[in-house]
Amino acid sequence: MTEKTKAPAVEPEKTDAAEALRKKTFERNKWFFTSSGIGRDMAYQLIASFLLIYIQFGVSLTLAQFTLLSIVIGVGGRIWDAINDPMMGAIIEGSHMKSGKFRPWIVIGALSCGLVIILMFNIQSLSGWSFVVFMSTMYLLWESTFTMNDIGYWSMLPSLSSKTEERNSATMLTVLFAGIGAIIAQGVIPMVTTGDMRAGYRFVGILVGLVFIASQVMVFFGVKEPPRRANETSEKVSHKKMWFTIKSNDQVLWMTLSCMFYNVGSALLTALAANLLYMEVGYNGSLYFYVVCAYGITSVLVNVLYPAIVEKLGRKKLQVISIAIACFGYLALALMGWSSVFPFTVPLLCAFIILVSGGQSMFYMATIVNMTNCVEYNDYKLGERNEAVVSTLRPFMAKFGAALHTLIVTVVLTVSGIYGLSQSISALEAQRDFFAKADVPGQVYYIEQVQDYIDELGGLSEGAAGYDAAVEEVAAKIDADEVMNKYMIDAKYVEAIGDAIITETSGGTTTELGRLNELDAAALSEGAAYALEVGDVASGAESAVNLNFRDKGTTKMKILLRIAMTVVPVILLLSALYIQRKKFIIDEEYYDMMLAEIDKRDKSKE
Template identity: 35%
Template sequence: MKINSTFTGEIVPRATKWIYSATAMGRDAAYTLISLFLIAYIQFAAPIGYVNGVRDPALYAAQFGVISIIVIIARIWDGLNDPIMGFIIERCHFKMGKYKPWILIGAITNTAVMLVLFLARPQGWAYVALFGVFYFLWDITYTMNDIGYWSMLPALTSDEKQRNEITTIMSIFISVGAFAVGGVVPLTVANNAVQNYGIIAIVVSVVFLLSQLILVFFAKESARNLEQEKISQKTKFGDMFRLMKTNDQLRWIVIVILIYYIASNILNGLGLNYFYFMFGYGNDAGEGGNIQFLFTIMYAGGTILAQFLFPLLIKFLKRSTLLLISFLMMALGHVVFFFIGAPFNGVPALGVQYPILLYVLGIIIFSGQGIFYLILLIMMENTIEYNEWKTGERKEAVAFSLRPLTAKLASSAQQGIVWVTLSVSGALAVTEGISKLEVDKGLGIATDIETGANQLIANGNQDMIIFAAVMTLLPFLLYVGAYLITRFLYNIDEKKYAQIVKEVDERRASLAVETPQEEVK
């Protein structure tokens, strides 16, 4: 197959449908390693806080704070950079395809940068400086791949059934990639974090790069539409802001996705620390790493089950009904998690005494999240046809640059929330001691460090009620806000979307008769 092979019509070739969907697994494995565990790596294993080989706890806290600020700024910049990438994709066209060049360039460069972030180990401020440079490079290179990949989705087909099927399959593979990393990391890293994070980074980087090479060389892009190509050539950077202004439905769904990402990221961002502090630092049965692994299995099971059931549920239930059910599952699940997961009045939390309660909650919360997110993706995809119906322009790349923009802004908010929570609750002071033990283990100075780590936790002054409240009740409030917006301000239901697609198709047919298609050089 030629790398620039294309297909025509609304039916996506079977191979392309599965390759496009399956290669999301490698992408999200890589993204999960960075978004969920890079800060945990820095917190527990990075060589920060050192002066001439000696650890200074106050310097550790200061350098962790500087790194947190770098991450916050970088993710905001990266989010703002996403529309620039969308603009570039709309304007630049290669024989290789509209999206494939950026997917390929981003994958190759991002793989190299990710390895540096986990394998390079200068000490103290030298590490902070290296991290600042390469984290910004990671943002830029991943954006190339991310915008190219997601912009390709709505361009494959406008058929709602086909699009729903691809979105569902893709979401399953996204979950597999994310949960594979989300489960393996907490199960393996404690007690030898420096070495194990390095091994995991190498494996994930190879899987990510191979998956994107398969996508680029074996999947097909949809043949270009001449009229939309002419519009793309006229794309300006300010189009994103105009698009948000003129496409009211896109504007509201982008706000909802941003809120959703922030809410779901909080539990993920604080989860590993929570399980270490509540169940103990280590990977053995009953310890924090093992409990986090089992919780992640419930997370994966609930999400993948929801995704498998989604095509069946959407046939019998309206999107609005599914949205309400999934909202109640994830929102109320977080409230219950707080009351059984926090140690009130010095009494061990019920969830610590009976971890199976947390596992059941994991299935409920993440099943709800899986359905809720799938519906949000479909709602966002449908605003592409809405924009074409309203203005005559699709602008897929510009519109879908807003999805990773929301992800990056939410990730920035997550890092700020995690940093503040660790500092205010007193948890960061405890993890400084654990970090020193892990670095010593990496240097061969220490051997078994679990006993020392758990003594630090037992003697620490961390406030786990504050910790649990931020982790559960704040997401609950955000989910309430997200649902209310979709309920009262987003109005493209199934009936309206069908009418929009019908009218758009009629316009295209009329235009095709008046102006025959020519091959785009």
């Protein structure tokens, strides 16, 4: 009988040197990979959290146009994702480029996506249905290009290390730096854009697009991919095998469903925060910054403390506690502001947001670790890691969740009437931009014509007898005027424009001349610069936006808004927790058992 050949013994010195080199490579990869998440999440947050705000407050659309665009983003994007995401995962899994399995797609996706973002916010000459077509096209392009980067990026994470402590460390830092990117985006964007929406988003689009590209180029040149295993080096992944892999991994399917509930629930607060603040407090980007700081700094601190907390409690117990904390915060947010005993104040709002953010961040960290461990589960069950195929479901569900929360936001804004009311803001923002580009004679003519339109309306309010006819007459006058029709003024909002304050800047000093509807246009003179201010002004006079949005908000609007921001997230977060408690089996002990079995199986093949 032939004796089985034994593998040659490896000298301890060589083993130690190889391990030292592996650790050194891991540390380098870890920091380059994870820190790049700042730029990635800035780009993601710009679209996920602010695209709808830009459309709502920066572009004049009818209710039908806004609703259709939201459906394209929500439904059309997901239909495309159902085709594109798994296909992209299979392409990455079967790719064999010299520069690696993941890095080429990370950088190609970033370069193309960065360009799309820049164009998305810098082409502003379109309105109405032409804007709907343009933004629908750009959004689908963003989906396609970001998917290349996203699947490549998250598929690379589990390949950095299979050691529990190293993987937890890399995962923690990935989420931490993503959180930092989210804080930067959510804190800076409102401050830059509120009060000058169109110009602000032009600048933000260019900045975020370039930062995203730079961060992913850093991954391409800074991260060294580990060598592929022998059974992966030549195999092509067919679509049949791709779907078989996904279907056979019951743990990743349950985690995907849990992630969907979490992604939708956790996003609603930030998605509707601007509307809440503008309606309850006022149109002020600084207030939004305080809220973001409370949310973001808490998230960062939790990410830093997560390894110590999870070591003491374990992931399952930590998830229960974290959801309980978040739900308490949501309950407090739902109750505040309805009586003088429990008023709506920014400090109280920030305090309860800290509870929500802390709870959600702890749950999310544990969820990401659970999702990442599904790669080893795939190897344990099927004998193959298939990182890209397994990891495809996380970004797909993240985007699917973003689309669902977009649809929920759209329903809330349209059914409550908030969207219609907010169009006074988008009209004011657009006119501010147009007014700034006109010369002084043009500005004088603009003021005189708007005052004439206001007189035509005769103080009639919406719903009053004769209002619709008066609006039609004003709209006809605007359309017939070759100068004024270029400003794309909606006749329904001329009175809101009249509430804007005209300022004069001369010799470095800015003076408030008064509201447009009361101003003598002859007061404007060559040599000075004039602006149409729609937000806060130095004198403290009430802004045109607050007069036409906050002060006209109804109780129905506020109740529906609060339900969407608090009750719905609680239901979804509890659903996400229930699924992981009842269906997910890969705890710390199970994970260690899988690694031991995989290692034993691999050694038996040597």
